[in-house]
Structure formats: structure tokens, C-alpha cells
Amino acid sequence: MNSQTNRNLPPSVRFAHHINRVLSWGMQSQQRQTFLVETLTDWEEMHRDRGSQGVTVRALRGIPAAVWARFDEDNITALPASLAIALVGLAALGAGLLDSTYPVAVRRFIILAALGTFILGAILMSNPRRIVIRRYRLPTLMLAAGFLGMATHMPEHTEWQYDTPFVDTVIADVFMIVGFAVVGIGFSMIFAASFLAKPRVLAMVAGILIMMGTASFAGGQIAWGIAAVATDPAITATSIGVGLASLSFLHVLPRLRHLELT
């Protein structure tokens, strides 16, 4: 079976098929192949029925349905979640290494948390169907220390090096501090759970805390980035990038509950 398009197919059919390829990314490979072959033949027939506009509209209309359906997949992999986590780590590492931006103390904790995120994502990618919790002790410890360190060493807006504070509100600070603290506590709980014989309950509670903290953190990062538009585009790009990556992480995190946890 061939799920690849070719130039003989109308552009709208190829476009719709590429959307399905993106939406099905991370599905079990056999299931994905089946889905793509079935839907490609559908698009061809629909093009005969309803033309290019019909195909395009239906393809776009399928995006929310596909996103919703992915939450309920029986044969899911956590690969998108893993990649999202690893990407957040990379983005945050870049943020931490910007030497003209963050005070030194908090920068170390940013790097620690970013490395922990990246290692966690890498381990999850190596086995996206199962979480062997003891393998995550090192990254969760790094993440706990990193986020709690950021929460306690978060500079207030008056401490930034710029002559005029570009964040004249404490709301962004509070959002981020609360987010860091809650996420740090969550990862501490996962670290603790890795020593238990039955870690599932504690890990689930920790996961909920991490989601809440991530939501707060993401909101704060995006607000921070918007506030910095006129002052430092590098901060804007990094903060919004980290914020969006964190939202992506938040979006896929619930899927981890389907994984086997040992």
C-alpha cells in the first residue's frame, strides 16, 4: 500500500493528504498507514464530487476533530509528548544561555531545568509506550531543583539591567513564580514516587500539579515576551517561544496518563 501522493493528484488532494500526515503523526505506524491510504482515496473521490474547494474545506474542518480524537486514541504513542518536552528543554536552554538577559543566579537554575527537561524528553522518546519511573530520577531531580531555584531566585522587574523596567507590573512576576514553585513541587513528587512500589497515584497527582504550574508559567512567559517587544526582541522571541512550547507540552501531557507506568 502506498500512502504517498504524486504530482498527478490535484493540489487540493495533496494538501489535504499532507494535513492528515501531520495530524496522524505519532500514531502507531500500522494504524497511521491504514488511515492515510484510506483517506487519500477518499480525497480523490471527494475531489470528483465536490471539487478542490470541497476537499480543502473538509480537510481544514477535520483539524479540530483530529486533535480531539487524538486524546482518545487507544494505540497512542507518547512520541509527540516526548518531542514537545525535549523542544521545551532546548528552547529554555537557549533562554538560559542568553548572557545579556538574565541575572546569573537565576540563569543557572534555568539551565538546570532546561537540561532536565531535555533529558526527560530524550528518555521518553527512547521508550514512548512505557514510563519506567526510576529512569526519570535524574531529570526529575534536576527539574525540581531548577524550578524551585527559579521560584526563589526570580528577579523582580526592578532588578533587570535595563534603565527602565519594561515590565511595570508584578502580575507577570507572580504568575511565573507561582508556576515555577508548583512545577518544582510536582517534579519533587515524581522524584519521590520513583522510590515507591506503587507510584501511580502520587505520579498522577504530581502530573496535575505540573499541568497547573505549566499553564501559569506559559501565561507568564507569553506576557513577558509581549511586554518586552519594544525593549529586547531576543527576549520576546525566546519568551514567546518557551511559552508556546510549554502550551504544547500542556496539550500533550494528558496523553501520558495512558502509558504504562512501572
Add this chain to the structure above:
Amino acid sequence: MRRKDGTGLVRNELRLLLTAADLRLAGSDHFHGYDLARHLAAAEDAASIMSQPTLYRALRRLEERGALTSEWESLQDAAASGREGRPRRYYRLTSAGTQLAQTELQERQLQWTHGKLIPQPNTA
């Protein structure tokens, strides 16, 4: 999110199953996914056709329940139809599927009329 085991059909699954029954009555013993969605839209007089993720998710669930079976056409038949390497998957309604549809309609006190699920008229 994840459906509990033993729960009934969701609305879309029931509509597809009933449409499959209509198709069989009309003489189409087997059909592909788009065929089913197209007939459902036509029966409902709807402008839009069920989206693919919804459709194939429902078909997969119905197949897991034994309400439908499926088989791929041969690569030769696909090539003869101008779909080199892209065979169609054809579905058939099983007797278990027919029974399931009737049971669901009874339990939910619905009737299937002109492609629509509507409450059964109250009988005094």
C-alpha cells in the same frame, strides 16, 4: 476522554451503523468510508460531510465491536481503477451490527427516519 468499557454507541457511530443498514437495504452490500459519509450527508440533506478523523474513528470502533467487518481490495483492482498502490477498504455490516443498531434504538427510544435520529412518538 477514554470511553469506559461496556458503554453504548455514541451518536455518530449509531448514525453510521444505521446508514450502513440503509445501504444494504438499497442493495449495496459493501461500501467504503467516504461512501458511507456521503450517503449519511445526503440522507440528512446536510451540506457538509462527516470529517475523516470522526468517520474513521467511528468505523474503527464499530469494527472492534463486531458491528462491521472490512477488507482491502486487491492491488490489481485498485490499479484497474486508476489507484495504483492505493486500494480501497470496504466495509460490510454484520448481523451483530444490525442487532446492535436495533438494540440501541430501542434502549434510547429513538427512530431512524430520513437519515435522522428522532425520539419515538409517545405511546399512551
